[in-house]
Amino acid sequence: MSTPAIFDPAKAYAQQEQVYFDDGREAQLLHHIQSRSDVDKLIGSPKKVLGAIDDFGRRQKYLMNVGEDKGGIVTKLIHETQPRVIIELGGYVGYSAILFGDAARAAGADEYLCLESNAEFATVARSLIDLAGLGAFVKIIVGPSSDSLRALHAAGRLSRIDFLFLDHYKPAYLPDLQLCEQLGLIRNGTVIAADNVIKPGNPPYLAYVRSDVESKKRAYASDPHATGTTDGAAVRGNPNLVYQSELIQSFEPTGIPDGIEVTMCLGTNDALSGTA
């Protein structure tokens, strides 16, 4: 576990309200940015568009973006691991897609696929991604993540994932990871970064990625039923995959402590133990 950095209160987002999304603020964000007198200066600049989104989150209304601190952790990982195939689950208004899409493009990735279930959020995200000059590289795919993962795989568009960023519906992290395992998308070297593992937390997901192969096999043997996915279709993962996992502590954009769980797949147990 990492030592937490220090949060700079000057850059804190507005506090999270009882209702903090899907109340019109996403369209308001887009309108606010498009009406800025300096909007021309944002064209083609991921950094400036992110600055404009952060400015709205600080001065106008809270936005459930990954934010600068946790975003910096993931950006560094992308630079270090240089993924070719990168998938994000949960795009919201495109903050992380712009930040990580820019980093992935610089690191030589093929494209950045962002799976988002809400069509209105996806429309806002696309406009901001286009404004940042990333429209040809960052693709938003609308629909529930599990459907989109299956469809991309069936169409031959997705045969492996090098970098997976999980930031959608918290109970779906584990079944969606297991779906990716089942589809053979998680391989030796795949990096999985999961947001919000402290706030609000995700004990089933953390227990799984921190388990060894024997414990996972025992759990599978004692539960003959599939874990299920958010769309109700049965899914079983691959307990034979060996993971190395670490919590990196950081902050929500409001300053509340949170963390990213970074998990690296080392390959299958059979391959590592020489029995494959």
Ligand SMILES: C[S@@+](CC[C@H](N)C(=O)[O-])C[C@H]1O[C@@H](n2cnc3c(N)ncnc32)[C@H](O)[C@@H]1O
């Ligand atoms: C926390 S927000 C994502 C924030 C974004 N990653 C960022 O940092 O800029 C979560 C998003 O996941 C989306 N979502 C929830 N369940 C989903 C699912 N099953 N498939 C795809 N997107 C989903 C929500 O509509 C919402 O936009």
